[in-house]
Amino acid sequence: MRRLLLAAAAPALGAAIFIAASVGPTAPGARSGAENDAAGPPGASITALQDHLRRQPKDTRSWATLGLTYVEEARASGDTAYYPKAQGAVDRALSLPGDDDLALSAAGALAAARHDFAAALRWGDRATAANPYSAHAQTVRTDALVELGRYDEAAAAARRADELQPGLPTFARLSYLAELRGDTKTATALLRRSHGPATAPADAAFVRFHLGELARGRGDYQLADREYAAALAAAPSYVPALAGRARVAAAMGDLDAAAGRYRSVVSRLPLPEYLTEFGELLESLGRDAEAQEQYDVVRMTVELASANGVSADLEIALFEADHGDRAVALRAAQAEWKRRRSVDVADALAWALHVNGRDAEALKYARLATSLGTKDARLRYHRGVIEDALGRSADSRRSLSAALALNPQFSPLHAERARAVLGRMS
Amino acid sequence: MKRRVIVVLAALGGLALLAEPAAAHPLGNFTVNRASQLVVGLDGLRVNHVQDIAEVPTAQAKPRINGDLAGWARQTCAAAASAMVVSVAGRAAPLEVASATASFRPGEAGLDVTRLECGLAASYPELAGEASVLFEDRAAGDRVGWREVTAGGDRTTLAASDVPAASASRGLTAYPPDLLSSPPDQQAAHLRVRPGGPAAAVAFGADPAAELGPLTPGADRLTAAFGNLVAGRTLTLSVLLVAVLAAAGLGAAHALAPGHGKTVMAFFLAGRSQGSLRAAATVGATVTAAHTAGVLALGLLVTAGTAVAPAAAYPWLTAVSGALIVAVGGTLVREARRPHGHHHHRDAEPELVHAAHVHSHGHSHGHSHGHSHGHAHYSPSPSRRGLVAMGLAGGLLPSPSALVVFLGATALGKAWFGVLLVVAFGAGMALTLMATGLAVLHAGRRLTRTMRGRLVPTWAAGLARRLPLGTAVVVCLLGSFIAAQGLSAAVG
Numbered sequence: 078m079r080r081l082l083l084a085a086a087a088p089a090l091g092a093a094i095f096i097a098a099s100v101g102p103t104a105p106g107a108r109s110g111a112e113n114d115a116a117g118p119p120g121a122s123i124t125a126l127q128d129h130l131r132r133q134p135k136d137t138r139s140w141a142t143l144g145l146t147y148v149e150e151a152r153a154s155g156d157t158a159y160y161p162k163a164q165g166a167v168d169r170a171l172s173l174p175g176d177d178d179l180a181l182s183a184a185g186a187l188a189a190a191r192h193d194f195a196a197a198l199r200w201g202d203r204a205t206a207a208n209p210y211s212a213h214a215q216t217v218r219t220d221a222l223v224e225l226g227r228y229d230e231a232a233a234a235a236r237r238a239d240e241l242q243p244g245l246p247t248f249a250r251l252s253y254l255a256e257l258r259g260d261t262k263t264a265t266a267l268l269r270r271s272h273g274p275a276t277a278p279a280d281a282a283f284v285r286f287h288l289g290e291l292a293r294g295r296g297d298y299q300l301a302d303r304e305y306a307a308a309l310a311a312a313p314s315y316v317p318a319l320a321g322r323a324r325v326a327a328a329m330g331d332l333d334a335a336a337g338r339y340r341s342v343v344s345r346l347p348l349p350e351y352l353t354e355f356g357e358l359l360e361s362l363g364r365d366a367e368a369q370e371q372y373d374v375v376r377m378t379v380e381l382a383s384a385n386g387v388s389a390d391l392e393i394a395l396f397e398a399d400h401g402d403r404a405v406a407l408r409a410a411q412a413e414w415k416r417r418r419s420v421d422v423a424d425a426l427a428w429a430l431h432v433n434g435r436d437a438e439a440l441k442y443a444r445l446a447t448s449l450g451t452k453d454a455r456l457r458y459h460r461g462v463i464e465d466a467l468g469r470s471a472d473s474r475r476s477l478s479a480a481l482a483l484n485p486q487f488s489p490l491h492a493e494r495a496r497a498v499l500g501r502m503s
Numbered sequence: 504m505k506r507r508v509i510v511v512l513a514a515l516g517g518l519a520l521l522a523e524p525a526a527a528h529p530l531g532n533f534t535v536n537r538a539s540q541l542v543v544g545l546d547g548l549r550v551n552h553v554q555d556i557a558e559v560p561t562a563q564a565k566p567r568i569n570g571d572l573a574g575w576a577r578q579t580c581a582a583a584a585s586a587m588v589v590s591v592a593g594r595a596a597p598l599e600v601a602s603a604t605a606s607f608r609p610g611e612a613g614l615d616v617t618r619l620e621c622g623l624a625a626s627y628p629e630l631a632g633e634a635s636v637l638f639e640d641r642a643a644g645d646r647v648g649w650r651e652v653t654a655g656g657d658r659t660t661l662a663a664s665d666v667p668a669a670s671a672s673r674g675l676t677a678y679p680p681d682l683l684s685s686p687p688d689q690q691a692a693h694l695r696v697r698p699g700g701p702a703a704a705v706a707f708g709a710d711p712a713a714e715l716g717p718l719t720p721g722a723d724r725l726t727a728a729f730g731n732l733v734a735g736r737t738l739t740l741s742v743l744l745v746a747v748l749a750a751a752g753l754g755a756a757h758a759l760a761p762g763h764g765k766t767v768m769a770f771f772l773a774g775r776s777q778g779s780l781r782a783a784a785t786v787g788a789t790v791t792a793a794h795t796a797g798v799l800a801l802g803l804l805v806t807a808g809t810a811v812a813p814a815a816a817y818p819w820l821t822a823v824s825g826a827l828i829v830a831v832g833g834t835l836v837r838e839a840r841r842p843h844g845h846h847h848h849r850d851a852e853p854e855l856v857h858a859a860h861v862h863s864h865g866h867s868h869g870h871s872h873g874h875s876h877g878h879a880h881y882s883p884s885p886s887r888r889g890l891v892a893m894g895l896a897g898g899l900l901p902s903p904s905a906l907v908v909f910l911g912a913t914a915l916g917k918a919w920f921g922v923l924l925v926v927a928f929g930a931g932m933a934l935t936l937m938a939t940g941l942a943v944l945h946a947g948r949r950l951t952r953t954m955r956g957r958l959v960p961t962w963a964a965g966l967a968r969r970l971p972l973g974t975a976v977v978v979c980l981l982g983s984f985i986a987a988q989g990l991s992a993a994v995g
Contacts, residue, residue, distance in 0.1 A: 127683040150685075158534065158649075158678075158686055165682040314644060345645055347533060347559045370566045377562045380612045381532045 122146060137177045140170035144183035145213075148190050163187050178208035185217035189224070194417055197221035201234075212242035219250050226418035228257065228449065245271045245280055249287070256291065257420065259450030265291050282312035289321050294452060296484045298325045316346040320354070327358055328486035335489075336362070349375045349392050354488075356400065361489035372400050390416075394425040398432045407433050420446045420456070428459045436466040447476075454480040454487035458495050465498050474502055532558045532611065534648035536686075538675050539587075541654040542703050543636055543661065543696050547626040548591065550598060550638075552583055555675040556617040558610045560646065564617065576605035580621035586642035589625050592634040596625040618675075629698075633662060636694040643690040649678060652689040656696060657703035663695040669907060701910075743920075750924040754931025757902055782890055783941055787933035789894020794905070794929035797898065799922065802909045818993030825986025827896040831889050832979030839972035896982075898929060905929070 126143045130136060147163035167187055170180035185200030198221035204214030215238035222231035232254050239247035248271035256264035265288065272284040289304030302325045308318035323338035339355035356371035379393050390413035397406035410429035413422050427442035443460035461476030477495045486492050540551040556564065568575040580603035589596045602622035610616035643650045652666045661668075666689055672678050678686075797820070905928045909921040 123685055127685070130683055161680070162682055169682070343563070344560075346647065347563055370563075374559065374562050377612075377614060378532070378559055381558055381614065 123150065134169075135173060137170050137173040137175065138179050140166050140173070141177060141179035141183040144170060144180075145186055148183070148186050152190065160187070160190070163190075176203070176207040178204040178211035178214050181207055182211065182213035182217045185214075185221065189217065189220050194221045194224040198225065210241055212238045212247070215241060216246055216250065223250075223254070223257075224417055224419055226420065226422070228254065245276070245284070249284075252287070257449050257451050259452045261291055261295060261452055278311040279315075282308040282315040282318060284308075285311065286315065286318045286321060289318070289325075293321065293325060293328070294454070294484055296482075296486075298328050298486075301325050302329075314345075316342060316351075319345070320351055323358075324354070327489050328484075330486075332358065332362055332489070343371065343374075347374060347378065349378050349396060352378075353396055353400070357488060357490040361493070372396075376401065391422055391425050394429050398425075398429045403429070403432045418445075420449055420451060424456050424459055427463060431459070431463045431466065436463050439463045440467060452483055454484035455491070456480075457483065458487070458491055461495065462498060465502070470502050474499065533560070533646075535560050535646035536649035536672075536675050536678075537640070537643055538649075538651040538653070538670055538672065539638070539640055540670065540674070541636075541638055541652065541666075541692060541694075542657045543654065543659050543694060544657040544703070545659060545698055546629040547624060548589055548596060548598075548636065548638075549601075549657075550584075550587065550589075550621075550623040550625075551674075552580070552587075552621040552623055553675050554579075554583070554617075554619040554621075555649075556619065557648075558612070558614040558616055561607070561610070561615050561617045565615075572605050572607070573603075576603040576619055576621075579603070579605070579619055580623070583621055583640075583642060584623045586640060587623070588637070588639045588641060590635075590637045591625075591627040592630075592636075594627065596627045598623040598625045630659065630696065631698070633695055633697045636696050637691070638694075639691040641690075649675065649686040650688050650690055651675075652692045654692050654694055655703060656700045658698070658700055660697045660700035661694055662697050664692065665694075666692040743923075746920075746924060747927045750927035751931035751934070754902070754905070754928035754933075755935040756931075757905075757928070758932040758935035780941070783937040785890040786894040786940070787930075787937040789891050790898035790933040790936055791926065791929040793895045793898030794902065794932060795898075795922075795926050798902070798905045798909055798925045798929075801906055802921075818989045818991075821989025822986050822993060823989070824896045825982050825984070825989055827892055828982030829979055829986060830982075831892045831896065832975055832977075832982050834889060835975030835978055836972065839975045894933075898932070902928065902932070 123143070123146050126139055126146060130139050130143060133139065144163045144166035147159040147166060151159035151163065163183075164187060167180065167183045170177065170183060173180075181200050181204035185197045185204060188194075188200055189197035197217060201214055201218035201221055204211055204217060208214065215234045219231050219234040219238060222228070222234060232251075235247060235250045235254055239251060248267045252264045252267035252271070255261075255267065268284050268288050268291070272281055276284070285304045285308035289301045289308065292298075292304055293301035302322060305318045305321035305325065308315055309322070312318075319338060320342045323335050323342055326332075326338060327335035335358055336355075339351065339358060342351050343355055352371045352375045356368040356375070359365070359368035359371065375396055379396070390409040394406045394410035394413065397403070397409065406429040410422070410426040414426050423442045424446035427439045427446055430436070430439035430442065440460075440463050443456075443463045446456050447460055457476045457480035461473045461480060464470075464473035464476055477499050480487065480495055481492065481499075484492075534555075534557045536555040536557075538553045540553075542549040542551070564575070577600065580600045584598040584600050587598050589598055600621060601624045603620070605617055605619045607615040607617055638652065638654075640650075640652070649672060651670060651672060653668060653670050654661060654664050654666050655668050671687065905925050909918075909925050
């Protein structure tokens with residue numbers, strides 16, 4: 078469930094790759110599909126756009142497309158150097174006369190990438206006002222609304238986008254919304270339908286990775302591993318799929334292989350999510366000093382993100398609750414809850430309240446976090462532990478059993494803890 | 504061909520967007536940026552490999568560094584070398600670590616970043632004829648970041664190369680913030696090398712552009728553009744013309760950058776009112792000649808493989824140029840202070856102001872033709888000599904960009920083209936300097952004309968009367984400043 082936003086796909090520019098829950102400017106967030114007529118590898122279309130703009134520097138829509146492409150490229154590669162460039166391109170697009178829906182959508186996608194979802198929604202609304210038939214505007218709105226926890230509006234925006242311009246971006250978003258509602262069948266079917274033999278490699282990697290995540294979420298590690306492998310066959314340097322393979326190796330008990338894969342993942346792309354998972358794996362292996370090294374890097378990336386003005390409160394909250402300063406965790410979660418009320422934030426707030434001993438309040442948020450029926454073991458696990466702390470044994474047993482039934486090895490550290498609590502109760 | 508023209512034009516336009524000094528992390532906190540500079544010799548390849556490691560990977564490396572930065576540098580360079588594949592004429596030539604250094608620098612949020620520098624070398628049997636050289640950095644794809652490979656010959660000539668000759672990031676010290684370019688992703692180089700050619704432009708371990716970096720804002724862009732230009736197999740007439748024009752334009756733009764004696768030139772010319780066009784032409788011709796000679800001389804020194812590294816020569820040349828300016832300024836001061844009858848008038852008649860002008864210049868000019876210089880009553884400073892000295896001062900300092908252009912052309916066996924470009928470059932510089940000087944002079948004359956026949960405040964007239972002395976003093980001051988700058992750089 079650390080995956081904040083699945084709903085990213087960029088069939089158009091082939092840059093669908095997407096880094097799940099992260100701190101910093103590499104954060105997830107929305108993406109809006111750029112022009113659909115630009116096919117081919119992302120590098121190629123970026124070069125074509127750059128060349129075109131050197132000749133036609135007043136082409137608003139191309140600047141906007143370039144801005145979107147840079148945002149995508151940053152997400153795909155984790156190379157944050159593209160964010161200032163994206164900002165520059167978006168500024169150029171916005172500075173030219175006329176309200177252009179693509180320019181406004183690009184501004185929205187950039188805001189979402191920086192975790193400013195409220196601003197992303199405002200840009201999306203302005204883009205909609207400029208052009209009610211803009212699919213880009215609707216995809217930007219969808220992503221912002223999902224992250225703000227306004228799921229019904231998000232679903233409406235996603236359906237609207239799908240009517241206007243159906244394709245991988247809209248299928249991926251509808252799939253994510255279905256997954257959040259616990260309808261993993263529909264989520265899987267939509268993803269399967271969204272790609273075919275002609276899909277660009279980067280898009281194929283994106284889709285296969287998320288199919289892998291869905292399979293892993295329901296405990297089908299073999300299938301998950303095959304999907305991740307397929308993603309890597311399409312795009313060998315696609316780090317999320319490498320991380321997926323590390324996760325299934327850990328889930329299937331091959332801890333040494335998992336550690337090796339995680340080491341390769343964090344050396345390629347040291348996102349807090351991967352570092353934390355690696356740390357937890359090392360901790361479960363009793364390699365505490367090495368685990369601490371990973372956690373130290375997480376703390377540092379969090380500092381960097383805040384130095385860069387990127388809101389990383391959700392990530393801080395979850396990380397600090399489990400491995401750091403409980404008070405910081407709570408402050409961060411509360412700050413994020415003020416900004417947005419998604420199930421993820423509710424879960425983080427519940428967990429932060431729990432580690433601070435405020436279980437009665439925590440339960441309220443844990444229930445909110447599971448209210449959509451999302452089939453995510455971690456959400457159920459957090460709720461079950463909180464219920465146990467409140468002495469609600471029957472509820473706790475139900476929640477923890479549900480977590481383990483969904484995904485018996487959802488985390489090397491926490492799955493064991495869930496079993497321990499269940500064992501103590503029986 | 505069209506493409507090359509565009510490159511040059513883009514370079515011209517790009518001057519407006521000069522690379523900024525490297526900020527802490529222009530490329531993001533996750534990146535590991537790497538540059539490999541290949542120097543292909545007759546019997547060995549040297550690779551100057553640099554990594555600019557941002558905050559997060561630095562933090563990840565810290566537990567392994569564990570206080571022993573030198574040891575870590577050796578290890579990391581060895582790992583980098585083993586991930587590089589070199590083959591020469593179809594035979595593998597493994598790289599060995601010759602030197603390895605690393606240092607921390609302050610980054611964002613109070614964290615460190617790391618700069619790693621590896622000197623790597625591979626040897627192979629001496630080249631007998633044209634051979635292919637392949638280089639691939641297989642570790643480059645592992646981390647996100649700027650990936651750059653550049654190549655040049657050392658007593659060899661690159662007959663073909665798919666990588667630039669000069670570093671666009673000045674050896675990872677300045678990343679151009681162009682909105683319309685992506686970070687380069689060069690992980691390999693495919694070269695065809697012929698034995699024969701000048702010695703490597705720089706000593707091992709130094710990147711020409713990086714070394715000259717502080718003196719050449721924007722040289723990266725320029726040299727990259729010219730590198731592409733001269734690298735072309737065929738030089739059609741139109742390419743040649745465009746290149747020459749572009750070089751002149753670049754020279755002109757280059758002279759606009761601060762610190763090119765332009766102010767001095769302006770003040771100097773402003774001090775003379777007669778024959779100013781001619782004076783300006785003399786200065787311009789001298790600038791061009793001096794600059795061309797300077798570039799060629801330095802270029803030859805460097806290609807001859809002497810110990811004179813351009814970076815070491817620059818401060819001294821700057822100092823000499825400053826001293827020359829001071830000398831010229833000194834004679835001007837002496838001249839301006841010479842008791843001219845009119846100067847002592849206390850009243851503020853504009854005519855007299857004008858007369859003062861005529862005096863200080865008319866005399867010196869007139870006498871330079873007729874008599875021997877020493878003979879003149881008022882101006883012991885012979886104008887022609889002063890003008891030439893001024894031109895020398897302006898052109899003595901070879902523009903590093905022009906130098907790099909020349910070296911690039913030479914490395915590709917097109918030295919004549921390099922010379923042509925350097926001449927054009929110098930002429931462009933001279934044009935700017937002359938134009939600035941004449942503009943100032945013109946403005947000065949207008950001022951004088953405006954004052955004439957009109958009551959002007961005493962202070963203004965006083966000011967105008969002291970103009971020659973003022974300009975002379977300014978010339979002296981600027982000269983001393985330039986000389987001091989050069990000396991401090993040379994000594995420090």
